[in-house]
Amino acid sequence: MVGDLMKGRNEDLSPQQVPEPARPPQHYRRWLILGAGGQLGSEWVEWMERSGADYLGLTRKELDITDKTAVERALSDYDPDVVINCTAYTKVDQAEDEIESASSINVDAAGHLAALCAADDRMLVHYSTDYVFPGRMEDRVRHPAGYPVDFPPEPVNSYGRTKWLGEQAVRSAGGPHLILRVSWLCGKSGRNFVHTMLRLAEERDRLTVVNDQFGTPTFTAPVVHNTLVLLEQGARNTWHVTSRGETTWYHFASLIFSLAKKNVEVVPVPSSEFPTRAKRPAWSLLDTGSLSGLPGNRLLPWQQETEILLKSLKTG
Numbered sequence: 001m002v003g004d005l006m007k008g009r010n011e012d013l014s015p016q017q018v019p020e021p022a023r024p025p026q027h028y029r030r031w032l033i034l035g036a037g038g039q040l041g042s043e044w045v046e047w048m049e050r051s052g053a054d055y056l057g058l059t060r061k062e063l064d065i066t067d068k069t070a071v072e073r074a075l076s077d078y079d080p081d082v083v084i085n086c087t088a089y090t091k092v093d094q095a096e097d098e099i100e101s102a103s104s105i106n107v108d109a110a111g112h113l114a115a116l117c118a119a120d121d122r123m124l125v126h127y128s129t130d131y132v133f134p135g136r137m138e139d140r141v142r143h144p145a146g147y148p149v150d151f152p153p154e155p156v157n158s159y160g161r162t163k164w165l166g167e168q169a170v171r172s173a174g175g176p177h178l179i180l181r182v183s184w185l186c187g188k189s190g191r192n193f194v195h196t197m198l199r200l201a202e203e204r205d206r207l208t209v210v211n212d213q214f215g216t217p218t219f220t221a222p223v224v225h226n227t228l229v230l231l232e233q234g235a236r237n238t239w240h241v242t243s244r245g246e247t248t249w250y251h252f253a254s255l256i257f258s259l260a261k262k263n264v265e266v267v268p269v270p271s272s273e274f275p276t277r278a279k280r281p282a283w284s285l286l287d288t289g290s291l292s293g294l295p296g297n298r299l300l301p302w303q304q305e306t307e308i309l310l311k312s313l314k315t316g
């Protein structure tokens with residue numbers, strides 16, 4: 001079935017060689033990583049540590065991005081050339097009821113950070129999401145390779161709306177920036193679908209998982225790699241960064257259990273049989289065509305990246 005889903009995209013999704021990890025470009029000397037305790041932030045810290053780059057990673061405890069004075073002080077004290085904003089409010093269901101909290105982090109704080117970066121000509125990398133798009137199945141017919149970067153956003157939930165407003169706040173600050181939209185993000189640490197499935201496998205022997213929401217699982221290591229590739233090439237503005245291919249949460253769960261050798265019965269269900277507080281887009285594939293043209297990119301099939309992540313969870 002996963003094979004069938006892939007056929008529509010008419011591309012080679014067999015495993016490919018994993019490129020050598022990209023290195024931080026030399027033209028940026030000092031790197032500030034915000035949200036360093038989150039799943040993407042901790043991946044960034046690991047890469048920076050390994051590369052020997054001059055970086056400072058700040059967790060939420062060390063810097064609350066909604067504290068304007070503290071953010072100003074952090075920027076002026078460390079004086080970074082590039083700021084990687086991995087902070088976000090990411091609890092999709094809770095965002096429906098905690099709009100103020102989600103907005104203060106995803107919109108106001110992102111805009112304030114962008115304005116400060118713009119004032120001192122610091123490069124800002126900001127992450128956004130596939131959930132900014134409406135996710136209509138009919139959009140798939142017109143855009144089989146995924147939503148183009150300039151497709152008009154129309155989020156279907158509060159989290160998506162705050163991320164879209166956050167993007168606009170970053171753009172309107174007018175400084176040098178990269179906004180990278182990623183989807184269905186999973187990494188070694190933090191809250192994500194892989195960890196949720198592995199936890200549920202210990203608690204239950206049968207799970208129902210939605211099979212009518214389509215997208216692309218994306219992994220933190222290739223996101224950091226591709227961000228470095230984009231920075232190396234001097235890229236600016238908005239890009240889509242995902243793995244290759246397309247699947248549903250049900251097929252993603254099935255692959256996780258099969259690779260992790262978990263004996264769980266996974267039952268495919270329509271979204272109507274798995275009600276959630278927030279609506280999710282039915283189809284949120286992102287077109288990564290622009291990134292695929294850049295040398296050194298890491299755009300591997302989502303199945304291969306899932307296997308790489310599960311192996312790294314095993315080996316630690």
Ligand SMILES: NC(=O)C1=CN([C@@H]2O[C@H](COP(=O)(O)OP(=O)(O)OC[C@H]3O[C@@H](n4cnc5c(N)ncnc54)[C@H](OP(=O)(O)O)[C@@H]3O)[C@@H](O)[C@H]2O)C=CC1
Binds near residue numbers: 040064066105129
């Ligand atoms: N997770 C996903 O599936 C996807 C994520 N994205 C985007 O990718 C980016 C990274 O997401 P991801 O790493 O998964 O998210 P996480 O939720 O794992 O990390 C976000 C981090 O931001 C921190 N944070 C929250 N509020 C504040 C604050 N006021 N000040 C400082 N730090 C704060 C969180 O701390 P704490 O945990 O203590 O609250 C957490 O460490 C985000 O922009 C997200 O919107 C895009 C698509 C998919």
Ligand SMILES: Cc1cn([C@H]2C[C@H](O)[C@@H](COP(=O)(O)OP(=O)(O)O[C@H]3O[C@@H](C)C(=O)[C@@H](O)[C@H]3O)O2)c(=O)[nH]c1=O
Binds near residue numbers: 130
């Ligand atoms: C746990 C579980 C979830 N589901 C469904 C609910 C939902 O429709 C889908 C995904 O579940 P989650 O709640 O884990 O994923 P969700 O929080 O919607 O993930 C999103 O997070 C934000 C931050 C993003 O930016 C998105 O790209 C996306 O990754 O799977 C099941 O069908 N069965 C289950 O047992």
